[in-house]
Amino acid sequence: MTAAAPIVPVHTGSGDQYNQFVWARAGARALRAVALDEQRWLLRRFVEPSNYNEAWETLAGNGCVLLTGPAGSGRNATARMLLFRLPGPYVPLREVSDRPDQPDEPVLDASSVERGDRLLLTMTATDESWFRRLLPRLSSYRAEVRERGAHLVVVLRSGWDRSLAADLASLGVEIGRPDGLLVLRRHLRAERVVFEVSQLGDPDLLPRLTSAPIETIAALARLVRVGRDRMTGTLPDWLRAALKAVSDQDSDVLAQLRDIDDARQRALLLASAMLSGASADAVHHATTALLDAVHFPPDDRPLLARPSLTGRLTDIKIHTDTDRRIGFDTLGYDEAVRTHFWTNFPDLRPDFRDWIGTAITLPDLDGADRAELVRRFAVQVLRIDRPADLIELAVRWANADCLPQAGMAMELGLASARHGAVFRRRIYEWSIDRAIVPNLVALAIRMCVEVLALTHPEQALVRLHHLVRRQAGAAGAAAWDALLDLVDSDRRQLRRMLDRLATRLTWEADLDLFLALAKRTSPLLGSLVVREQVTTCWHAVLTRRAARGWADPVRDWLTVAVAADRGLLLGVLVAAGGDDAGVLSRLYVVARDWAREPGADREQRVQLAAELADRIDAAQGIEP
Numbered sequence: 001m002t003a004a005a006p007i008v009p010v011h012t013g014s015g016d017q018y019n020q021f022v023w024a025r026a027g028a029r030a031l032r033a034v035a036l037d038e039q040r041w042l043l044r045r046f047v048e049p050s051n052y053n054e055a056w057e058t059l060a061g062n063g064c065v066l067l068t069g070p071a072g073s074g075r076n077a078t079a080r081m082l083l084f085r086l087p088g089p090y091v092p093l094r095e096v097s098d099r100p101d102q103p104d105e106p107v108l109d110a111s112s113v114e115r116g117d118r119l120l121l122t123m124t125a126t127d128e129s130w131f132r133r134l135l136p137r138l139s140s141y142r143a144e145v146r147e148r149g150a151h152l153v154v155v156l157r158s159g160w161d162r163s164l165a166a167d168l169a170s171l172g173v174e175i176g177r178p179d180g181l182l183v184l185r186r187h188l189r190a191e192r193v194v195f196e197v198s199q200l201g202d203p204d205l206l207p208r209l210t211s212a213p214i215e216t217i218a219a220l221a222r223l224v225r226v227g228r229d230r231m232t233g234t235l236p237d238w239l240r241a242a243l244k245a246v247s248d249q250d251s252d253v254l255a256q257l258r259d260i261d262d263a264r265q266r267a268l269l270l271a272s273a274m275l276s277g278a279s280a281d282a283v284h285h286a287t288t289a290l291l292d293a294v295h296f297p298p299d300d301r302p303l304l305a306r307p308s309l310t311g312r313l314t315d316i317k318i319h320t321d322t323d324r325r326i327g328f329d330t331l332g333y334d335e336a337v338r339t340h341f342w343t344n345f346p347d348l349r350p351d352f353r354d355w356i357g358t359a360i361t362l363p364d365l366d367g368a369d370r371a372e373l374v375r376r377f378a379v380q381v382l383r384i385d386r387p388a389d390l391i392e393l394a395v396r397w398a399n400a401d402c403l404p405q406a407g408m409a410m411e412l413g414l415a416s417a418r419h420g421a422v423f424r425r426r427i428y429e430w431s432i433d434r435a436i437v438p439n440l441v442a443l444a445i446r447m448c449v450e451v452l453a454l455t456h457p458e459q460a461l462v463r464l465h466h467l468v469r470r471q472a473g474a475a476g477a478a479a480w481d482a483l484l485d486l487v488d489s490d491r492r493q494l495r496r497m498l499d500r501l502a503t504r505l506t507w508e509a510d511l512d513l514f515l516a517l518a519k520r521t522s523p524l525l526g527s528l529v530v531r532e533q534v535t536t537c538w539h540a541v542l543t544r545r546a547a548r549g550w551a552d553p554v555r556d557w558l559t560v561a562v563a564a565d566r567g568l569l570l571g572v573l574v575a576a577g578g579d580d581a582g583v584l585s586r587l588y589v590v591a592r593d594w595a596r597e598p599g600a601d602r603e604q605r606v607q608l609a610a611e612l613a614d615r616i617d618a619a620q621g622i623e624p
Helices: 027-043 052-062 075-084 128-147 180-190 205-211 214-230 235-246 250-259 263-274 280-293 309-315 333-344 346-359 367-383 387-399 403-414 420-431 438-455 457-470 473-488 491-503 508-524 528-544 551-563 566-577 581-596 602-619
Strands: 064-068 118-122 151-155 172-174 318-320 326-328
Touching (some): 052 075, 052 172, 064 075, 075 118, 075 151, 128 151, 180 205, 180 214, 205 214, 205 235, 214 235, 250 263, 250 333, 263 326, 280 309, 333 346, 333 367, 346 387, 403 420, 420 457, 491 508, 508 528, 528 581, 551 566, 551 602, 566 581, 581 602
Parallel strands (some): 064 172
Antiparallel strands (some): 318 326
């Protein structure tokens, strides 16, 4: 087993552009390709844990398995591989939320689950009281999922399986930690590090492979690759450097800080750690910004009387390369410094946040530097359970037109197993806020299209729908286009949108949405449920709007009926008119005028209009 692949793409190029209301229109094929790439990333690194076969047999035989195991054993990655390896054509997995968007909405709602769906419900970050409240619903949800021909994997904390009722307990499987050496070997190969098995016999390595979390072993392999790229020597040298990097270096940082009693040098150390790999000039200006953020008095000495930047960096064991980019002598030490400051200076965390918020605009930083700064900040605040700091900066950056950084901050938050729900909730709050500024609309749309559409497609649809209802002008048009793209990407999404519209036709925008989607629904009308939903929507349009507001969509509907199952399409229209003679009369007039238009298919149109007239007469009780 191994750590899961990054859920979202990370922006690291220097030429990033984020134009307001413009995003990559993914479409079904592109969305599937991204999801499949992530699964393949995981497959190249995956090592089956103990009891994997039992988990597979439980899932295959019952449509559901509840995975437990100690933290660090790779529960989430195992769940993803179980779903990925199910027989049949590839279907991207859907992540299920354990909390509704609003208190009055159902939780674990299986109404949108379809045959072939692959569902992942991760509850390792769920608090115990909420978990116990969900247990009765979880039992019925599991049964509904199986009845609908879908598969579900639930990931629980170790020991929580003892709280399950008998029907769920029988589906529980506790996995064990996979062989650490096999995990390391798979990761090294995936990182394209050439090695001989005999080179992995370092006496300091084997105890680490026996006890370390899988994520640590994955990090070890990545650091070996970094060492290979940055250092001379051979694999044992890179491995020793990587082992030290993943070890606890906090005591080394603490010892260094004891020797640095000057606040300016401490600020330089932290700025260097946050901007490791950036230019020395950028680090200098970031240090000045940090001192301002913590309200440290300015240096009154003349500029020429102050120590040189190179000398100050050398004093804290930081080197510069030929391009004047800074680096630490010890692999991983920059991360140890970052971790130490965010852990041990709690009163300064708001100041650190504000500093990062302004440092992102330093002119000496390129796109890759800014991306790394966002990533490093996100790692720290999510680690110490301060997701609000990351959201606050995302909002500030969006409002300041730093949209690539705002997007990356939200992507990293959404990818967090522990805090992703907080970020999904914030996007929901933006979506229902009429007063939201345009840049935040653009950010919300981007997160729906590029992130939630992959991991939580139903939540993406809900948030885009709210934006369409509430936003006007360019913002509303952008949300409209994004929602239609999402619906077009998968018939499942079209059915979910129909269900929302048929039960929530309270906004004028909903009528417009239905009219835009109406002719797309024709292939689905074989389903009685879909026919009833489409009929409900057509009825709202026909009775709430003047004929000029629906004449063209009706003509499109009739055009589709010429080449489709005309009985179903005409039946829906007539049923939508109900017993309203005026509506039915106007329907006939639209059809008659449409049939008289010139064209090669005029004869078929005339026949269809006549059939519609007969159906209208029958609905009104008029005998032929």
